[in-house]
Amino acid sequence: MNRHDTVQWPEGLKHTKSRDAVMALLEKETLPLTALSLFEKLQQQNASVWLSTVYRVLDSFVEKNAVQKSTPTDSTMAVYALNRHTHMHYAVCVGCHSMVPIENCPFEHIPAPLTDGDFHIVGHNLELYGYCGKCFRKSEKKEPAPES
Amino acid sequence: MNRHDTVQWPEGLKHTKSRDAVMALLEKETLPLTALSLFEKLQQQNASVWLSTVYRVLDSFVEKNAVQKSTPTDSTMAVYALNRHTHMHYAVCVGCHSMVPIENCPFEHIPAPLTDGDFHIVGHNLELYGYCGKCFRKSEKKEPAPES
DNA sequence: ATTACTGCAAAGCATTTGCAGACTG
DNA sequence: CAGTCTGCAAATGCTTTGCAGTAAT
Numbered sequence: 001m002n003r004h005d006t007v008q009w010p011e012g013l014k015h016t017k018s019r020d021a022v023m024a025l026l027e028k029e030t031l032p033l034t035a036l037s038l039f040e041k042l043q044q045q046n047a048s049v050w051l052s053t054v055y056r057v058l059d060s061f062v063e064k065n066a067v068q069k070s071t072p073t074d075s076t077m078a079v080y081a082l083n084r085h086t087h088m089h090y091a092v093c094v095g096c097h098s099m100v101p102i103e104n105c106p107f108e109h110i111p112a113p114l115t116d117g118d119f120h121i122v123g124h125n126l127e128l129y130g131y132c133g134k135c136f137r138k139s140e141k142k143e144p145a146p147e148s
Numbered sequence: 149m150n151r152h153d154t155v156q157w158p159e160g161l162k163h164t165k166s167r168d169a170v171m172a173l174l175e176k177e178t179l180p181l182t183a184l185s186l187f188e189k190l191q192q193q194n195a196s197v198w199l200s201t202v203y204r205v206l207d208s209f210v211e212k213n214a215v216q217k218s219t220p221t222d223s224t225m226a227v228y229a230l231n232r233h234t235h236m237h238y239a240v241c242v243g244c245h246s247m248v249p250i251e252n253c254p255f256e257h258i259p260a261p262l263t264d265g266d267f268h269i270v271g272h273n274l275e276l277y278g279y280c281g282k283c284f285r286k287s288e289k290k291e292p293a294p295e296s
Numbered sequence: 297a298t299t300a301c302t303g304c305a306a307a308g309c310a311t312t313t314g315c316a317g318a319c320t321g
Numbered sequence: 322c323a324g325t326c327t328g329c330a331a332a333t334g335c336t337t338t339g340c341a342g343t344a345a346t
Contacts, residue, residue: 016326036310044318053327055311060326062221071219071226073210073273076336077310078219091267102264116250118281119239125221127273133266162345164301183336201302203336208301224311225335 010064020048022057023082026067031099032090058102070125072099091128093135102128166197170205171230174215179247180227180238218273220247239276241273241283250276 013019013025026033033041035058039051049140058080061067071078079099081090090099093141115121130136156268161167163276173189174181183206206228209215219226220240227247229238238247263269278284 014325016320018327034310048328051310051326052312052329056327059312069221070275073217078224091264091269093267096211100265100267102267116239116276117248119241119248119250120279120281120284121239121276122278124277125273125275127218127275128264128267129272130270131268133268136268142152162300164345166302196303198303199335200304200337204302207337 008066010061010066011062015065017047018053019057019060021045021047021049022054023061026061026080029081030101032068032070032081034077034079036077038080065123068123068125070127073127073129074142091130093130093132100131100132156214158209158214161208161212165195166201167193167196167205167208169193170202171209174209174230176228178181180216180218180229182225182227184225186228194272213271216273218275221275221277237274237276239278241278241280246280248280 007013009023021042022038025038035051035054038053038058039049042049042054058067058069062069062080065118066083067080068083069078069080074092091102157163159170169190170186173186183199183202186206187197187202188195190202206215206217210217214231215228216231217226217228222240237250239250240247284295
């Protein structure tokens with residue numbers, strides 16, 4: 001196992017400077033990142049990787065199911081997170097737009113069914129939304145939180 | 149209750165031609181629609197509503213939690229569906245991008261917890277993805293489906 | 297009458313694409 | 322060396338915004 005091998009390098013993808021760098025960043029992060037923030041992190045470490053390349057790299061990972069792409073409800077920017085093959089979800093604060101990892105996911109121990117009717121379910125994306133502690137205390141004074 | 153009242157017209161929003169028309173379309177549909185497709189449907193029925201207005205109308209509904217906005221993983225276009233306050237989810241086919249309502253949601257009877265740590269959960273967006281029957285049979289011949 | 301909403305045009309911005317050169321296996 | 326990937330530039334297209342006129346309460 002040479003230095004390039006990661007826990008689960010997507011099969012069939014060549015190692016390149018850009019892909020290795022993006023993968024390394026994703027492995028370090030626990031929260032989903034936008035393509036832009038990945039790009040900025042790369043610049044900070046003086047890796048010359050173009051933004052369009054970041055997108056292409058991420059797309060290739062998504063295609064291999066090594067990365068999960070999702071778009072928070074209140075945003076127009078997609079976020080990407082390493083598919084850790086463990087149950088892990090995030091909640092988005094509708095107040096300050098921060099993302100918070102959810103510890104006790106209510107769905108944790110319920111496996112998705114393999115099929116539903118004629119549809120073969122491969123995976124799921126769950127986005128929880130609500131208020132982080134700070135914003136909740138702020139919003140209590142103005143209006144009641146909407147229902148689910 | 150006059151003819152304008154719908155089952156749950158978002159409180160505080162005025163009735164207008166555009167809003168009524170968009171709401172009527174959303175009530176008819178069981179699948180989420182893009183702003184563009186709503187716009188096209190409006191044109192077909194000779195309602196002169198601008199695309200930017202459709203966006204504004206949808207945003208106002210989302211803000212009132214009358215409509216749920218989400219962005220399918222494999223798309224860059226947001227889709228909008230009436231928040232029916234019943235448990236209803238959709239699956240996206242990664243093959244042909246079609247959306248299919250899921251009958252037997254594994255999460256159906258599990259209520260989301262009200263809080264998780266210091267985060268106050270208000271609702272959730274679940275996107276299931278996989279293969280519709282047609283695409284599944286097609287993909288079986290090429291490569292094994294990726295794991296969740 | 298006052299305030300909120302919409303037509304319309306134009307800008308904004310995340311993402312994609314094309315092509316020639318560079319690099320990986 | 323063949324095929325894939327990336328630098329770079331430019332386009333694409335979804336979505337937002339500004340403003341003045343219009344409509345709702």
